[in-house]
Amino acid sequence: MKLEKFTSRYIEKFVQILNLNQSQKKKIIEIFKLFKNINSKNTVHVFGNGGSASIASHFSMDLTNNSKIKCVCYNDPSIITCYSNDFGYENWISRVIKKYGIKGDFLVLISSSGKSKNMIKGLNEARKKKFKKIISFTGFDKKNYLNRKSDLGFWINSKDYNIIENAHQFLLLLVVDMIKHFKKKF
Numbered sequence: 001m002k003l004e005k006f007t008s009r010y011i012e013k014f015v016q017i018l019n020l021n022q023s024q025k026k027k028i029i030e031i032f033k034l035f036k037n038i039n040s041k042n043t044v045h046v047f048g049n050g051g052s053a054s055i056a057s058h059f060s061m062d063l064t065n066n067s068k069i070k071c072v073c074y075n076d077p078s079i080i081t082c083y084s085n086d087f088g089y090e091n092w093i094s095r096v097i098k099k100y101g102i103k104g105d106f107l108v109l110i111s112s113s114g115k116s117k118n119m120i121k122g123l124n125e126a127r128k129k130k131f132k133k134i135i136s137f138t139g140f141d142k143k144n145y146l147n148r149k150s151d152l153g154f155w156i157n158s159k160d161y162n163i164i165e166n167a168h169q170f171l172l173l174l175v176v177d178m179i180k181h182f183k184k185k186f
Contacts, residue, residue: 001019002019003050004042006183007054009036009073009153011165013160014163014167016156016165017095017156017157017158017163017167018170024154025176026076026144026167027152028087028154028175028178029170029178030152030180031135031152032175032178032182034132034135034152035063035069035106035175036104036148036179036182038069039104040103040128041069041102041104042070042094042102042106042132043045043070043071043072043100043101043102043105043106043108043109044060044063044069044070044071044073044105044107044108045072045096045097045100045101045106045108045126046059046060046072046073046074046107046108046110047070047073047074047093047096047108047109047110047113047118047119047122048073048109048110048111049108049116049119051116051161051165052110052111052137052165052168053073053075053161054171055082055106055110055165055168055172056073056075056108057073057075057112057166058169058172058173058178059071059072059073059108059169059172059173059176060072060073062113062180063176063178063179065131066176066179066180066183067179067183069152072100074096076086077181079092079096080177082103086181089117089118090121091121092118093118093119093125093172094118094121094122094124094125095124096122097122097125097126097129098125098129099130100164101129101131102129103129103130103131103139104130104132105126105129105132106129106132106133106134106135107122107123107126107131107133107134107135108135108137108172109122109123109134109135109136109137109146110136110137110168110172111136111137111138111146111152111171112138112139112161112164112165113138113139113140113141113144114136114138114139114140114141114144114145114147114155115141115146117173119136119146122144123145123146123149123150125135126180127152133151133152134150134152135150135151135152135153135154135170136152136153136154137154137155137156137168137171137172138154138155138156138164139155139156139158139159139161139163139164139167139168140158140159140164142157144156154168156168156173
């Protein structure tokens with residue numbers, strides 16, 4: 001009985017998180033519209049740490065596969081370990097953005113805490129490079145750095161990693177499914 005109760009509560013919690021308010025729905029639609037109007041010379045750069053790195057890979061591949069958008073996730077161990085070794089782990093994302101980013105690109109940062117140093121430095125480098133939009137998906141504290149400093153911050157009201165990460169994945173893939181549904185526009 002305890003397992004059934006836990007399972008029911010967990011599912012209810014996740015459904016409650018996904019029951020987006022009007023403001024959150026508008027943000028998802030805004031992401032869709034941004035990607036709908038992306039310039040073909042520009043790229044969407046996606047980063048995540050840990051489980052969020054897997055979400056970043058999944059989103060990047062699905063977005064690339066279902067649109068004409070160039071979307072790149074930099075989860076290759078040689079990139080991460082090279083830049084981490086040479087410049088420090090907290091600098092590897094900013095180094096990638098410095099090397100591969102151009103004015104007008106987009107940045108998607110997926111971080112449960114929203115306060116990872118590598119993500120913060122990546123956001124700041126994207127600002128220097130004059131990226132068009134910086135989008136973040138975070139959780140835990142609503143006042144986290146990425147949520148406050150992104151052009152479009154999507155915050156999940158939870159302190160449970162798996163709830164936050166599953167919500168991030170659901171919402172990012174919702175954007176992909178919107179693109180698939182309205183494919184004639186892409």
